[in-house]
Amino acid sequence: MAYELLIGQQSYSSWSLRGWLSFAPFDIPVTLRKVEIYGDSFFQDVAAFGGHRTVPAARTPDGGLLTDSLAIAWHIAETFADRDVLPSDPILRAEAMSIISEMHDGFTAIRGACQVNLRTAWAGFEPSAAVLADVARFEEILDRAMTRSGGPFLYGAFTLADAFYAPLATRLLTYCLPMSGTASAYAEAIVTHPSFVEWREAGMKETREIARYDKAPLKRIPFPTFTE
Template sequence: MATATLTISSKNYSSWSLRGWLLCRMAGIAFEEMPIPFDDPDARAELLLLSPSFLVPCLEHDGARVWDTLAIAEYLAELFPAAGLLPADRIPRALCRSVSGEMHSGFANLRSALPMNLRARYPGFKIWAGAKPDIDRVTAIWRECLARSGGPFLFGAPTMADAMYAPVCTRFTTYDVALDEVCTGYVRTVLDWPVLGEWIKAAQAEPEELEELDVEF
């Protein structure tokens, strides 16, 4: 029986909804999905990166209402420490929080140049030069974390950091971003993650009620 609700937006387009959903599944909390209608102005603002403060996803649990993805991660890590959303050791835990926070607050050029679209594939896509430093920084983070942990996830087993970077893995696949062997292996690990596969399957079955998202950045 569900003990919580998670308000989400489009499964095909919403990277933040994916992150919140992954975190809830990783924590093992029983929750009911509450999709926002595609024509809801708040949902469209979130998907087009036009809102300064996203209220989706939003987790409601036992009287608490948590709407920021990083706040959801910390809330669930506090309630369900055995789920391993944060590494057990202090130094990896600090790094996990840091790289999760960096994803949460940064990489604006990457987000705008490579919007999430799970149903699409663009072989040979020409990436805007302004997004290249963001891509380089993401892959540097991945290489550092994987070298420290030994993989296959950023900190060995799945953590909040993998939930934060999972949408980036899908973006790199959608837009055919060239990666080195280490990063290609990490993307493959994330895309083969059964819980992500469940989301992708649902995204592919999502009704075509939402117009293709086009916006000038």
């Protein structure tokens, strides 16, 4: 039996994307169950799966119930250590765990002001000083990791750390935030990764847009996919 992962709308749910990217890039079989965040029955639907108020949640093949993205990542790290889900070097692995925790707990300004939206980008967004400070911290993390690894991901090949930072990379693109060359190259590596492409394409088939994520009167421009 495969893992089951409860997710929200694939165009919008940043934590669900982290959940998906904790399985798919490592060829860990997972069955997706989708509910509608901000839908009328969201909390009941999450509870029916066995979760608690938020997505993602996961059911393990042997009956485990995980109600948080960080717990899912830790479980994957423990269970699939042989699939290079984290760096093999113990110090780098500790640093990866540290930045995963920082993502889970921090970056509150950019998370609050720049909701994930994989359907579009917005021209004319004016970031606050706090958002720019979050971008600067993200770039600091990227510089430290990628100077050593050489990229294209934080620790070279895709790891759980990239699963957690992917939605931050897409926010840079959706809100046309000013970014360094390293951040730009990282964002491109994320959105062209096959597991991300699969996720976004499924999201583009979703019909209902979330009104509160509409940034009009900002101008809609295409979300960059780096395919041309």
